[in-house]
Structures are given as C-alpha cells and as structure tokens.
Amino acid sequence: MKVQRPRLSLWERLYFPAILKGMWLTLQHIPRIKKRVTLQYPEERWDLPSRYRGAPVLLTGLDGQEKCTSCKLCQFICPPEAIRIVADETSLEKEKYPKEFYIDMGLCIFCGYCQEVCPVEAIWLKEEYELAGFDRTDLIFDKVKLLEMGRKPPYLPGKEKPLEEPR
Amino acid sequence: MIPWAILIEAFVKIAVILGIVLTGVAYTTLAERKVSAWMQDRLGPNRVGPFGLLQPVADGLKFFFKEDITPREAYRPVYLLAPLLCLFPALITFAVIPFGTSITIRGATFPLVIAPGVDVGLIYLLALSSLGVYGILLAGWSSGNKYSMMGSLRSAGQVISYELGMGLSILTVVMWAGSFDLNAIVNAQTGSWKHPWFLIPHCLGFVVFVVCLFAETNRLPFDLPEGESEIVGGYHTEYSGLRFAMFFMGEYANMITASALMVLLFLGGWNLPFVRYEWFGPLWGGLLSMAVFFTKVFALCFVFIWVRWTLPRFRYDQLMNLGWKRLFPLAVLNLVLISTFLLLWEMYLRAWLLGGKP
Numbered sequence: 001m002k003v004q005r006p007r008l009s010l011w012e013r014l015y016f017p018a019i020l021k022g023m024w025l026t027l028q029h030i031p032r033i034k035k036r037v038t039l040q041y042p043e044e045r046w047d048l049p050s051r052y053r054g055a056p057v058l059l060t061g062l063d064g065q066e067k068c069t070s071c072k073l074c075q076f077i078c079p080p081e082a083i084r085i086v087a088d089e090t091s092l093e094k095e096k097y098p099k100e101f102y103i104d105m106g107l108c109i110f111c112g113y114c115q116e117v118c119p120v121e122a123i124w125l126k127e128e129y130e131l132a133g134f135d136r137t138d139l140i141f142d143k144v145k146l147l148e149m150g151r152k153p154p155y156l157p158g159k160e161k162p163l164e165e166p167r
Numbered sequence: 168m169i170p171w172a173i174l175i176e177a178f179v180k181i182a183v184i185l186g187i188v189l190t191g192v193a194y195t196t197l198a199e200r201k202v203s204a205w206m207q208d209r210l211g212p213n214r215v216g217p218f219g220l221l222q223p224v225a226d227g228l229k230f231f232f233k234e235d236i237t238p239r240e241a242y243r244p245v246y247l248l249a250p251l252l253c254l255f256p257a258l259i260t261f262a263v264i265p266f267g268t269s270i271t272i273r274g275a276t277f278p279l280v281i282a283p284g285v286d287v288g289l290i291y292l293l294a295l296s297s298l299g300v301y302g303i304l305l306a307g308w309s310s311g312n313k314y315s316m317m318g319s320l321r322s323a324g325q326v327i328s329y330e331l332g333m334g335l336s337i338l339t340v341v342m343w344a345g346s347f348d349l350n351a352i353v354n355a356q357t358g359s360w361k362h363p364w365f366l367i368p369h370c371l372g373f374v375v376f377v378v379c380l381f382a383e384t385n386r387l388p389f390d391l392p393e394g395e396s397e398i399v400g401g402y403h404t405e406y407s408g409l410r411f412a413m414f415f416m417g418e419y420a421n422m423i424t425a426s427a428l429m430v431l432l433f434l435g436g437w438n439l440p441f442v443r444y445e446w447f448g449p450l451w452g453g454l455l456s457m458a459v460f461f462t463k464v465f466a467l468c469f470v471f472i473w474v475r476w477t478l479p480r481f482r483y484d485q486l487m488n489l490g491w492k493r494l495f496p497l498a499v500l501n502l503v504l505i506s507t508f509l510l511l512w513e514m515y516l517r518a519w520l521l522g523g524k525p
Contacts, residue, residue, distance in 0.1 A: 016374075019478065026477045030205045038210040 053110045053125040056083075056103055057150040058143065066147055067122035070098040074114035074123055082107035083114060101146060105131045106139040124150065180281045184261050187461060192419040193223035195468050199419075202469070203476045230415075233408035240311025241405065249309060250406065250413035253302030256295040257420035263288040264427050265350050267437050267457035271449030279457055280350065288349040289341065292428060293334070296383060299421055300326050303385065303392055306414070307402035318401025321483060322392035325382055328490030329389075333379035335498035336372040339505040340365055340432050353436030357443075364435035371501040373433045375494050380425045382486070385418060387475040391483060426467035427460075434463055 011017060039046060061067050070087035088099035114123045128149055133139050141149075197212070197219065204211030212219035237246060267279030278284075285291065300322060307319025341347055343365065344355040356364045366373050382389040393401040403414045430436060437444075437456035444452035481489070 022477045023473060026206045026473065029208060030202070032208060036208050036210055038204075040210075 048127050052127050052129075053112050055105060055110070055126060055128040055131055055141075055149065056108065056112075056114055056123050056146075057126050057128070058101060058146040059122055059124050059150045060147060065092065066097070066143075067120045068098050068101065069094045069120055069122070070096045071119065073117045073119065077113045077117045079111060079113065080107040080109055082109075098143060101143040102140055103146060104140045106136055126150070126152070128152075176277060177281060180277075180279075184266070184281060185258070188258065188261060188420060188423055189416075191423050191461075191465065191468075192416050193227070195419045195422065195465075195472075196226065196415070197222050198469065199472050199475075202472045206473075206476045227412070230409055230412035235408040235410060236405070238311055238405050242309040242311065245305050245309035246405075247410075249302050249306035250410045250417070251302075252305060253299055253417035254413045254420060256298040256302075257417050257424050260292050260295045260424045261427075263291050263349060264424075264431065265353060265436070266427075266460045268444050268453050269449075270453035276449075278350075279453060283350075284348075286346065286348045289337065289347045289352070289432075292349070292424075293337070296421070296424060296428070297326070297330065299417065300383070302414075302417065303402045306406070307392065310402070310405040312405055314398040314400070315402050315404050317398045318392040318394065318404070321394070321398075322385070322402065324483070325389065325391055325486060325490075328487050329379045329382040329494065332375050332490060332494035332498045333383065335495070335502055336369075336375040336379065337432065339369055339372050339502055342506060342509060343368065349431050349436075353431055353438065356435045356438060358435050358438045358440035364433065364438070364440075366433045366435075369433065369501070369505065371497060372505070375498045375501065376433065377429065378489070378494060380429060381471070381474065382490070384421045384425045384471070386422065386471055388478040388481050389486060390480060391486060394480065422468055422471050423464060426464045426471065429467055430460065430463045434467075436460060437463075 058066050058068055068085075070085055072085050072087070075081075075083045075085050082104045084100075084102040084104075085098050086100040087096055089095065090097040110125065112125050115125050126149065131139065200222070201211040201219070212222045215221040215225045237243060262281045263285045265278070265280035265283075269276050269278045271277075303322045304319045307315040307317075307322065310316070340352060344352040346352060346355075352365075356362055358364055385392055391401075393403070395401070398404075403411055406414060437460040439459060444456050446452070447455055
C-alpha cells in the first residue's frame with residue numbers, strides 16, 4: 001500500500017511558523033502552577049482506589065485468632081510460588097492452623113488469586129505498598145508481621161490514607 | 168613593575184569570568200531541569216535547598232564520588248583526553264569575549280575583556296568553538312564501542328554540514344563592521360537609528376547563524392551525536408563520574424559561549440537601544456554594561472533550553488539536507504545581498520543621502 005503524503009505549501013515548508021507555534025505552546029505551560037501534576041511523595045500520598053491490590057496480609061477473626069485454617073489453597077494457586085505454609089494441629093474448633101506462614105514480597109505479583117481462592121477470607125490484599133527493604137531476605141514476611149499488617153485499620157475510600165507518618 | 172599590574176589585572180578578570188561562567192554552567196543545568204519540568208507540568212528538583220537551588224552542588228558531589236571507569240577496549244590516552252578537549256575550549260574562548268565597556272577606578276581604566284585589543288578575536292573564537300567538537304569525535308572513537316563510534320561519526324557529518332553556513336553568515340557581520348575585533352563589532356551596533364543591532368540588517372544571516380549554533384552546541388534539534396533513543400548515549404556512553412561531568416559542563420559552557428557569540432555579533436553586545444553608558448559614570452556604566460551583557464547571554468541560554476524541550480530531534484539526512492541545501496544557499500544569498508548593498512552604499516548611496524564625496 002502506498003501512503004499519500006500531503007503536499008506542503010511553501011509556508012509550511014519554511015518550518016519556522018510551526019516551530020514558533022510549538023514554542024508558544026511550551027511557553028504557555030510554564031506559568032500554569034495550578035495544573036502541575038507532581039505528587040510530593042513522602043509528604044503527599046496518592047488517594048488509593050477502593051479495591052487497590054497491595055500486599056497480601058493475614059486477617060484475624062473477632063476472637064483475635066488468625067482465620068487461616070492452613071488449607072494451603074493459596075500456596076497452590078500462587079503463580080510465582082511466593083507463599084509457604086507449615087501446618088499444625090490446634091485444639092481450636094478449626095483443628096488446623098499455620099505454624100509458620102511466609103510470603104515472599106519479592107516474588108509476589110499482587111495478582112490477588114490467594115484472596116479469591118481463600119475459603120475463609122483469611123488472606124487479603126490490603127493497601128500497603130511500601131514494601132522496600134535493604135536485603136532480599138527483608139522481603140520475606142513471616143506470620144507475625146503479616147498478622148500485624150492485617151490488624152491495621154482498613155482504608156476508607158475518599159479519605160486521607162491512615163498510614164504511618166512520614167519520617 | 169608594569170607587567171605585574173597587567174598580570175594581576177588579568178588574573179582578577181579571569182577569576183571573575185570563570186566565576187560567572189562556571190556558576191552559570193551549574194545553574195543552567197538546574198534551569199534546564201526546572202524549565203523542562205514546568206513545560207511538562209511538573210515541578211522539577213525542589214528537595215536540595217530552597218526551591219532546589221543547591222541541586223547543582225549535590226549533582227557535583229555525586230559525580231565526584233562516582234567510579235571512573237575506562238573500558239577495556241578503549242584507547243586510553245585519547246579516551247582520557249577527550250573530556251578535557253570538550254570543556255577546555257569552551258572556557259578559554261572567554262579570553263577574547265568582551266563582556267562590557269570598561270571600568271575606571273582612580274583614573275585607571277580597565278577594559279572589560281581578559282585579553283584586550285585582540286584584532287582577530289572572532290577568528291580565534293570560531294577556531295576554538297570548532298575545536299570543542301573534536302572532543303566529541305575523539306571520545307566516541309576512543310571508547311571502543313560501536314554506539315559511541317556512531318555518535319562521533321554523526322558528529323563528524325554534522326560538522327561539515329553546518330560550519331560552512333555558519334562561517335558565511337558571520338562574514339557579512341565582519342564586512343559591515345569592517346573588523347574581526349569583537350569590541351569593534353559591538354561598537355558598530357550601538358542601538359541608535361544609524362547603527363542598529365546587526366539583527367536588523369542581517370536578519371537572514373542571523374537565522375542561519377542561530378540554526379548553525381544549535382548544531383554546533385549539540386543541542387536538540389541537532390543532538391544527533393547523543394541520540395539516546397537511537398544510539399544509547401552516543402559519544403559519552405562509556406564515560407562516568409567526573410569525566411562525564413566534564414562533557415556535561417562542556418555542553419553547557421558551549422551553550423553560554425554560543426549565546427555570548429550571538430549577543431556580540433547580532434544582539435548589540437552590552438548595548439541597549441538609545442542608552443549610553445557614559446550617562447552612568449565610568450564605574451557604574453561599566454558594571455551596568457556587564458550586567459546587561461550577561462543578562463542577554465543567560466536569556467539566550469533560556470532560549471536554548473526552550474527550543475530543546477519544544478522540538479524533536481532531526482533525522483541524520485534531514486540535517487544534511489538542511490545544512491547543504493537550505494542554510495548554505497541562504498548564507499550565500501545573504502552574503503551577496505549584503506555585499507552588494509555595502510558596495511552601492513560606499514559608491515553612491517552615502518554621498519546621495521549624507522552628502523560628501525562619493
């Protein structure tokens with residue numbers, strides 16, 4: 001196929017009118033202070049959408065115990081195999097609980113399959129997105145840390161995000 | 168005793184000029200980042216110091232502590248020399264650039280130029296500013312990297328396509344002023360009705376000259392040797408740390424030199440229309456002329472930045488076309504027009520308009 005290029009007039013082929021027009025456009029952007037889109041990150045934070053998928057955490061029930069029954073469905077469905085569970089018996093009604101529960105946040109792809117597959121709503125993708133560490137082993141979160149993250153108050157859409165204060 | 172006085176005078180001037188130019192370089196880099204940010208509705212660097220004003224210091228420190236890498240395939244002597252060759256000519260061109268009228272303190276008059284009375288100032292300036300391109304050529308060639316090689320080849324091609332047009336466009340200015348001395352060129356354009364800035368009679372040459380200067384300073388639309396989207400980083404791909412900083416500073420120092428050249432040749436130097444510095448006395452007049460000169464220079468630096476963030480990069484063959492088929496004929500046309508006019512002026516018009524013998 002042959003593309004017909006438009007024939008430019010002499011005025012258009014001079015280029016200078018077009019260049020000056022472009023320069024006028026960029027100049028107009030300089031005084032537009034109100035329209036700047038930069039977010040001053042540690043001080044200002046992004047208003048998260050209501051179903052934001054951040055880090056997967058473990059939730060606790062009303063009795064204060066973790067809901068997880070150690071069925072390992074999340075471990076099986078996890079595409080990057082970021083979840084590792086060590087199951088054990090318990091005298092509680094659910095009879096089985098995770099003795100150890102690890103999620104490697106360096107592997108996690110935040111797909112949310114674990115949350116979807118969980119039969120007891122024990123694992124949930126919360127709004128936490130600041131997961132950096134100085135070492136790769138820092139990114140392997142254990143059960144204590146995951147439960148602690150799960151106990152944080154939930155995020156309410158439309159309100160300022162109740163995360164910890166910036167340093 | 169006299170040589171000491173001259174030496175001290177020269178050293179003081181060198182210190183002042185290097186101070187202004189190097190601070191200018193540092194803050195032009197900041198201005199580049201700030202202006203580009205504003206044009207893109209961003210904020211730009213604002214963390215180091217108030218409004219990010221200490222950002223150049225932070226950048227310099229960062230460059231200082233970075234590792235200096237020489238690739239195994241590089242040709243070491245040239246590889247180490249090239250950054251110096253890029254920065255050095257840009258700085259020593261200021262030896263002949265006059266940056267004001269003159270200052271008189273206690274009866275002693277100091278002309279505001281490091282080397283006063285160089286009557287081939289313009290030729291010296293052109294020679295040195297062309298030398299800066301060799302830094303780029305050698306850097307790309309000696310890096311032992313094919314992308315760098317491509318960058319320096321582009322630079323070589325670029326040089327031959329714009330230098331001719333640039334030289335010809337300056338020639339008319341020299342003919343009009345009748346001198347290669349930069350001081351004389353500035354004094355020939357005082358901004359009065361009879362001696363307007365050369366921008367007005369030489370508008371065609373000015374356009375050609377500006378386009379060529381953009382090519383010479385390797386600024387966008389003509390930053391082909393860099394071309395980071397096509398040839399990674401071009402000639403400075405392999406450089407890091409202070410050596411990269413030297414290229415960086417060289418680019419901005421070249422920008423300031425180019426702006427100074429443009430101001431001297433076409434925008435009346437330190438002259439303002441219908442303002443005479445004798446009105447302000449020998450000291451304040453001189454200082455004011457210096458301030459006006461550097462204001463013009465840094466305003467043109469803003470134009471360089473402005474153009475960079477507006478226009479896309481030219482393709483290689485487009486630059487060749489522009490240089491050889493547009494700028495060169497335009498410069499020749501300009502030369503013919505101006506020289507014909509000057510000839511007629513000398514032979515008939517002057518006598519007819521102003522009286523006197525032809």
